[in-house]
Amino acid sequence: xxxxxxxxxxxxxxxxxxxxxxxxxxxxxxxxxxxxxxxxxxxxxxxxxxxxxxxxxxxxxxxxxxxxxxxxxxxxxxxxxxxxxxxxxxxxxxxxxxxxxxxxxxxxxxxxxxxxxxxxxxxxxxxxxxxxxxxxxxxxxxxxxxxxxxxxxxxxxxxxxxxxxxxxxxxxxxxxxxxxxxxxxxxxxxxxxxxxxxxxxxxxxxxxxxxxxxxxxxxxxxxxxxxxxxxxxxxxxxxxxxxxxxxxxxxx
Numbered sequence: 001x002x003x004x005x006x007x008x009x010x011x012x013x014x015x016x017x018x019x020x021x022x023x024x025x026x027x028x029x030x031x032x033x034x035x036x037x038x039x040x041x042x043x044x045x046x047x048x049x050x051x052x053x054x055x056x057x058x059x060x061x062x063x064x065x066x067x068x069x070x071x072x073x074x075x076x077x078x079x080x081x082x083x084x085x086x087x088x089x090x091x092x093x094x095x096x097x098x099x100x101x102x103x104x105x106x107x108x109x110x111x112x113x114x115x116x117x118x119x120x121x122x123x124x125x126x127x128x129x130x131x132x133x134x135x136x137x138x139x140x141x142x143x144x145x146x147x148x149x150x151x152x153x154x155x156x157x158x159x160x161x162x163x164x165x166x167x168x169x170x171x172x173x174x175x176x177x178x179x180x181x182x183x184x185x186x187x188x189x190x191x192x193x194x195x196x197x198x199x200x201x202x203x204x205x206x207x208x209x210x211x212x213x214x215x216x217x218x219x220x221x222x223x224x225x226x227x228x229x230x231x232x233x234x235x236x237x238x239x240x241x242x243x244x245x246x247x248x249x250x251x252x
Contacts, residue, residue, distance in 0.1 A: 036197060039198045043168065045136055047072070049075070052207055056216065057086065059216045060216075068234075070096035072096050072099070076119075092232035095135055105138055106147070131234070134165075140168075166233070166244070166249060167252070168201060172212065172215070172219070185215040189219050198240045199228065
């Protein structure tokens with residue numbers, strides 16, 4: 001008889017717990033709702049090219065978003081109409097290098113800045129004077145091609161000049177081999193993207209990067225589904241600059 005009473009009390013306790021829990025029920029989704037802003041910067045290096053740049057612009061326009069293109073001055077000089085097209089379609093254009101030759105560009109600090117200045121001059125000869133204050137170093141700011149002392153001097157001088165050198169939070173992988181598939185690129189983005197409140201995606205705009213073109217819509221869909229806002233680097237805000245510095249993507 002005692003056991004039955006204990007069991008009855010236990011059942012009553014469980015019933016009360018369920019009742020109270022239902023009264024104060026909060027959906028799990030509400031507990032984890034993210035109210036903070038999230039931004040993604042889609043960036044393309046090494047262009048412009050003829051067919052690929054055009055296709056990238058079309059996809060971006062179809063989605064109502066803009067991206068940042070770090071251009072090579074030598075290619076800009078060959079295809080000035082593509083630079084104009086990027087600009088007319090609201091894309092952000094920033095300098096990458098003038099001639100994509102690591103040995104020549106990184107031979108010395110002076111060589112690097114002569115090359116960078118020539119790239120900037122080429123852009124401005126096509127589009128007019130503008131603020132070209134974000135720079136993508138060839139191979140990134142931690143590349144092993146350039147002598148470490150020379151690279152340190154280059155980065156310090158960029159910062160002293162009031163400019164920014166910017167890397168990426170995720171590389172799409174489209175420069176790792178010539179025969180990469182769009183499936184590989186999309187898998188990389190899904191596995192490694194969406195981890196930061198501010199993301200910088202590295203892609204490429206060379207003439208053979210059709211896998212990049214084929215993967216771009218899924219990349220856009222991925223970040224849209226995660227609630228990211230798409231911006232260009234000429235729209236960047238101070239909190240985003242500080243955030244990218246804190247995670248060693250900007251001026252690291």
